[in-house]
Amino acid sequence: MAGELRGHLLSRAVDHIAEHGVGxxxxxxxxxxxxxxxxxxxxxxxxxEGLLVEVVREVESRQRAALATLDLDPANSLADTIRAMWHRLADPALWPYERLFFEMYGQAVQGYPGTAGLLEGVVDSWLDLNVELAARWDVPAEVARTHARLGLAVIRGLLLDLLATGDRAGTDAALETFAAGYEAGLPSPTGVRPVADDSTPTTGRAPF
Incomplete structure (x- = not known):
């Protein structure tokens, strides 16, 4: 019963912040x-702070679940997959949550009381998801994990840029440059660039 009530309160807090922001x-x-x-x-x-951390964690969990259900067809280009992920995460409807994420993330890395829980899985949970998705392209897990860390850093950095500047055109262009460069062939962690042609699946690259 207590767990159900806690979940209910958390869900309502998430909805309230979506409508009113945190201000x-x-x-x-x-x-x-x-x-x-x-x-x-x-x-x-x-x-x-403890409540806001749980709000952030809940929203992050929802977004990972949503991204896991994207139409990530291995027949599609990796650039298109990156664009689809960015399009979802850059949705203005998510901006109140993303502002809250960066605020709480900053507090957590500084050891602000009540915020340490945010750091649990704040990176690894996204890397785990990417490794799972990359298996659809037969990407080795160690390659996928390294590239996912880079992709996560790029997307989070561009989201922070977008929130700070409001420059959607500029951040879209930067994401497009990253996606196109990745499509052209990001080297694997061993420094060996995988080779693919139109008749074989692309390997050695993850969907970030």
């Missing part, structure tokens, strides 16, 4: 907005 959000204000008390939120999440 000058207070725990009491959030509690009032989702029909509970600040004491109940403290009981289940420990603090405002």
């Amino acid at each position: 000058a959000l207070t725990l009491r204000g959030l509690a009032a907005g989702i029909g509970t008390s600040h004491r109940m939120l403290i009981y289940h999440f420990g603090s405002k």
Whole structure:
């Protein structure tokens, strides 16, 4: 029962932040907005920071689930796959969550009380997903993981750029350059560039 209530409160908090953002959000204000008390939120999440960390983790989990269901047909180009991922993650509907992500990420790496939980899987969970997806192209796991780390850094960096500047055209162009360069042949971690032709699956590259 307690777990169900916690999940219900978290889901409502996610929806509230999507509609209102975080701005000058207070725990009491959030509690009032989702029909509970600040004491109940403290009981289940420990603090405002603890709740916001769980909101970020929940949204990240939802996005990984959504990306896992993209139409990642190995017959499609890797560049098209990268574009599809970027198109989803750069959706303005996600900006309130992404602002919150970067805010909480910054606090977590500085050891701000109540935020350490965000660092658990903040990179590895995305790398694991990419390795799973890359198997559709018969990409070796060690190659996929290394390239996924690079792709994650590029996409997160461009998302931060987009939030800071609002320059969608510029960030789209940068993503396109990355995607096209990746399609042309990113070297494998061993320094050996995989060779492919139109009749064989591309190997040695992951869908980032």
